[in-house]
Amino acid sequence: MHPPKQALSINRPRLGLSAKLLFVTVLFVMLAEVLIYLPSIANFRRNWLHDRIAAAQVAALVLEGAPEDGLPEGSENRLLMGVGARAIAARVGGARRLLSLDSMPPPEVSRSVDLRSLGWIGAIEEALAVLVAPATMPIRVVGEAVGGADFVEIVIDEAPLRQAMLTFSGNLLLISLLMTGLTALAVYIALNALIVWPIRRLAANVTAFEAEPENPRRIIEPSLSADEIGEAERALARMQATLADELRTKKHLAELGLAVSKINHDLRNMLAAAQLMSDQLIETRDAKIRRFAPRLIATLGRAIAFCEATLAYGRAAEATPSLRDVPLRLLVAEQAEMLGLGEGKKPRFENRVPAELVLPCDPDQMARVLTNLMRNAIQALTRAGAEAGSEPVLTVTAGIENGSVALRVIDNGPGVPERARANLFQAFRGSVTPGGTGLGLAVAAELVRLHGGAIALEPSATGAVFSVTLPARRATGIDRTPSSVIASAAKQ
Incomplete structure (x- = not known):
């Protein structure tokens, strides 16, 4: 059984930011030292060879002034030993003059180096070749001459050159390590x-x-500090202050809400008892009492409804919807029946939802949405009637629009007052009926948002049109709903 990934990430050894910075600093300093080393070692080799050519130039001057029969015996060996070469040759006046330790011709060489035309790239490549693959035989070096000579060339062993380059590399390495350490420490x-x-x-x-x-x-x-970290500190301070205030406020409101819920619970019980006793007033013979009793009972009913709505809104957040394929027309019909709508009853109800339309939703939560919207329409039509003296009608339509299910609850009542539109879906602030709490629309909006949809009040010439837009299943079940069916249902 493997441990969870989170546990692995917690137990893994952590490389701190300081260690990362130190490692990166050392890495880049060493990289810079490598880039400096290559031209440095090439330049060291060039200078070393130039020194040998300079000594050979002196020998060339001696050769230039020597008699035709050559130098005195023993002078040639001492001259070659001073230069550190096996042989020295110079072209003087078109004739090639040679000094050699051996009586035989100059030995075969491994490579030739012409300092007169040596570039930086070639110098670096040849320096690396000396260190990596040293020559087993002498090398030939050609350089400029002074005086009357055309050029000077020498034949030398490469071993002393390689030893000098290794010594130089070791000294440069020690200096580089020291510089790297000091630089890394300073940067760290x-x-x-x-x-x-x-x-x-x-x-x-x-x-x-x-x-x-x-x-x-x-x-x-x-x-x-005026840098980015200082700005981050100031932004963090502002955020923490705001968050602390919000948390204190929310905690206070939560405690207040708990107290209000307890009071509402007891008040609802008392109002329910008062309503039961008030029902008996209707049977009294006193005409005045019988005239005011229905108003008293209605007022108590609204008070009880307010307490129940407040308790419901103060409960925990709504559960995540459990989506199922629900025939939307049947769901609308069930809510209409529960609200007392039907044939011969007012307001007249029209269910224009296509029978083939299937909505992926939580049926219980969507039923609450429909109940709240339809109840508001019924209350508006019952209280104020229809516009222009026409028959009160409540209509529910639905269809596919832009890949989503668009549900509309339409009435031909007085419409939503302008003062209620700004806070229409906010609890206790968006009531559209006198004495209402506004919780119905707030609860409906919350449930629609949980389904990933949106609810809005659409502009209309008469009455009110509440639209609910919900995601449609991408399967072919909804997408195959013929547009002709929806169009014909809308015309009914």
């Missing part, structure tokens, strides 16, 4: 002071604030 200290320590302070503050978000002492005190 600077980055820790400028970045790492302020970030650690931010992280520690966020952790402490997470443990006690309502404690004002946990709010970070921004530094006076």
Whole structure:
């Protein structure tokens, strides 16, 4: 059984930001040293060879002034030993003059180096070749001459050159390591002071604030730094202050809501008892009491409904919808029957939802949405009647629009007052009926949002049109709903 990924990430050894910065600094400094080393070692080799050519130039001057029969015996060996060469040759006046330790011709060479035309790329390549693959035989070096000679060439062993290059490389390595250490230490200290320590302070503050978000002492005190970290500290301080205030406010409201819920619970029981006793007033013989009794009972009913709505809204958040394929026309018909709508009853009800239309939704939650919208329409039509003296009609339509299911609850009543439109779907602020709480529309909007849809009041010439747009299943069941069926249903 494998441990969860989160546990693995927690137990994994963590490389701190300081260590990462130190590692990156050392890496880049060493890379810079490598880039510096290549031209340095090439230049060292060039200078070393130039020194040998310079000594050979002196020998060339000696050869130039020597008599035709050559130098005195022993002078040639001493001259070659001073240069460190096996042979020295110079072209003087078109004739090639040669000094050699051996009486035989100059030995065969492994490679030739012409310092007169040696570029930087070639110098670097040849220097690396000396270190990686040294020559087993002498090498030939050609350079400029002074005086009357055309050029000077020498034949030398490469071993002394390679040894000198290794010594130079070792010294350069020691200096590079020292520079790398000092640079990395300086950068490490600077980055820790400028970045790492302020970030650690931010992280520690966020952790402490997470443990006690309502404690004002946990709010970070921004530094006076004008850089990005200073801006982050000031932004964090503002965010923490706002969040702490919001949490304190929400906690206060939660405690207040709990108290109100308890009061409403007891008040609802008392009002229910008062309503039961008030029902007996209708049977009294006193005409005045019988005239006011229905009003009293209706007022008590509204008070009880307000208490129940407040208790329902104060409960925990709505559950996540459990989606099922629901025939929308049948669901609308069930809610209409529960609300007392039917043939011969007012207002007249028209169900124009296509029978083939299937909606993926939570049937219980969608039933509550329909009940709230249809009840509001019934109350508006019952209270104020229809516009222009026409028959009160409540109509529910639905269809596929732009890949979504569009459901509309339409009435020909007085419409929604302008003062209620701004806060239409906010609890206790968006009531469209006198004495209402506005919780019905707020609950409906919350349930529609849980389904991933939207609810709105559409503009209309008469009455009110509430539209609910919900995601349609991408399967062929809904998409195959013929547009002719929807069009014919809308014309009924």
